[in-house]
Amino acid sequence: MTANKFSDIKLAAPIQEALSKIGYETPTPIQQQTIPLVLQGHDVLGIAQTGTGKTAAFCLPMIHSLAKNKIKRESRCPRALILTPTRELAIQIHENLKTYGQNMGQNYSVIFGGVGQGKQVKEMKGGVDVLVATPGRLLDLIDQGYIKLNRVEVFVLDEADRMLDMGFMRDIKKILPMLPQKRHNLFFSATMPTEIEKLANTILENPKTVEVTPPATTVKRIDQSVLFVEKKDKINLLVHLLKDKKQQKTLVFVEMKHVANRVTEKLEANGIRAVAIHGNKSQNARQQAIKDFTDDKVRVMVATDIASRGIDISGITHVINFELSNIAESYVHRIGRTARAGADGTAISLVTADEKSYFVNVEKTTSQKIPVDTDHPYHSQEAQDAAVMKVGKAKKKLETQRRQEGRKPFRKNDKSKSGSKKKFKRSDNKKSFSSKKSEPGKSAKSFKKSSKKTSPGKSKNSRVFK
Numbered sequence: 001m002t003a004n005k006f007s008d009i010k011l012a013a014p015i016q017e018a019l020s021k022i023g024y025e026t027p028t029p030i031q032q033q034t035i036p037l038v039l040q041g042h043d044v045l046g047i048a049q050t051g052t053g054k055t056a057a058f059c060l061p062m063i064h065s066l067a068k069n070k071i072k073r074e075s076r077c078p079r080a081l082i083l084t085p086t087r088e089l090a091i092q093i094h095e096n097l098k099t100y101g102q103n104m105g106q107n108y109s110v111i112f113g114g115v116g117q118g119k120q121v122k123e124m125k126g127g128v129d130v131l132v133a134t135p136g137r138l139l140d141l142i143d144q145g146y147i148k149l150n151r152v153e154v155f156v157l158d159e160a161d162r163m164l165d166m167g168f169m170r171d172i173k174k175i176l177p178m179l180p181q182k183r184h185n186l187f188f189s190a191t192m193p194t195e196i197e198k199l200a201n202t203i204l205e206n207p208k209t210v211e212v213t214p215p216a217t218t219v220k221r222i223d224q225s226v227l228f229v230e231k232k233d234k235i236n237l238l239v240h241l242l243k244d245k246k247q248q249k250t251l252v253f254v255e256m257k258h259v260a261n262r263v264t265e266k267l268e269a270n271g272i273r274a275v276a277i278h279g280n281k282s283q284n285a286r287q288q289a290i291k292d293f294t295d296d297k298v299r300v301m302v303a304t305d306i307a308s309r310g311i312d313i314s315g316i317t318h319v320i321n322f323e324l325s326n327i328a329e330s331y332v333h334r335i336g337r338t339a340r341a342g343a344d345g346t347a348i349s350l351v352t353a354d355e356k357s358y359f360v361n362v363e364k365t366t367s368q369k370i371p372v373d374t375d376h377p378y379h380s381q382e383a384q385d386a387a388v389m390k391v392g393k394a395k396k397k398l399e400t401q402r403r404q405e406g407r408k409p410f411r412k413n414d415k416s417k418s419g420s421k422k423k424f425k426r427s428d429n430k431k432s433f434s435s436k437k438s439e440p441g442k443s444a445k446s447f448k449k450s451s452k453k454t455s456p457g458k459s460k461n462s463r464v465f466k
């Protein structure tokens, strides 16, 4: 039987309290399958990628079991070890642990390279319940005698296939013999190449395998289209689209935090209620934004991938990619936010000449041709016909551009971004302008508000939803 609510899973009351405080009600599929198995003491082989909720799938039962086995923590000896390939992931898992275990009275630490070791060493001396580590720094501190792994009760290997890609296999093989023979093992990987399968076999004992279906399967049910547009017209095209009230609940994706702020301001200035959610907002601000969007107080939420990852809001009618990501899989994750539970869903991507390579990559990855919609006043034939460059090259170019824009005060560009003069210049495009063409006068002004309005209180917890 699968649990539809966290309250159906036998996790300790302090964990349940923390979950309801952060608004987790329904376990994700990987959580539904994994948590009960771990609570029963099984080793688990989880085939799942980031974004599926796998961190909670291993953290929740782990902190539950550690609390149940009342063993005192000892200096330098973590009771549980989570090995993960990157510093970002390590920090993210640590933040999640602190959130989930906020009522547990346990100590969670994180260590990774590239920073001084002083703080990390000090924390280890005090004894920790769960240590999140990247392999290199872990071995380094073990070599110096600051960490011992002989009392590890639970061992988690996260993102095993990425470890392999990043050349950590030797480090892992060095670490494994330092762990006690008898321990509880959880092993997660997005893919299972032969070498990873072999590694899993050496680590796990009679494991139960859980696998979550890649979200790509949802793509087929969504009505997708691409609108080619010049960069300067993008925001006006978005406003134009959103003026159509059929777009009842729309999630707009952008790549950069500053773009999220600006787009939101522009929409508001055009009478479209919108909120932004991104990594610079405090956890409270993010939760409020999500609540307003969920409760239909605002029609549009403008989000970055990271901030919105894993957030499950029902009834989203439209997803608009205001900016495409260079990672084609993100497209699948993004558009999968609509058409939930058999409902209809529409996904629209606004693509400039510079983003053409990303777009072609999306079509390749999802093995589909996405229909081009030219029936809008900002169609750019130039963008549609743009040459495709290597994704790596396109990424470099776009990232530089986007970063530079983030540093520029937007005020300076107001006129060129949305002034009517430029719009008319485009009339040599094949598409003629319709009377709906612009939202006269409003656009330029609305961008004048500076982007500093956002990011109230960058709280430590703001990473929680990553």
Ligand code: AMP
Residues within 6 Å of the ligand: 023, 024, 025, 026, 027, 028, 031, 049, 050, 051, 052, 053, 054, 055, 056, 309, 310, 311, 312, 464, 465, 466
């Ligand atoms: P992960 O795959 O572990 O990186 O999780 C992706 C995102 O989903 C994170 O932002 C988590 O905070 C969020 N998340 C995980 N489980 C749930 C859940 N059951 N309900 C809502 N959000 C969740």
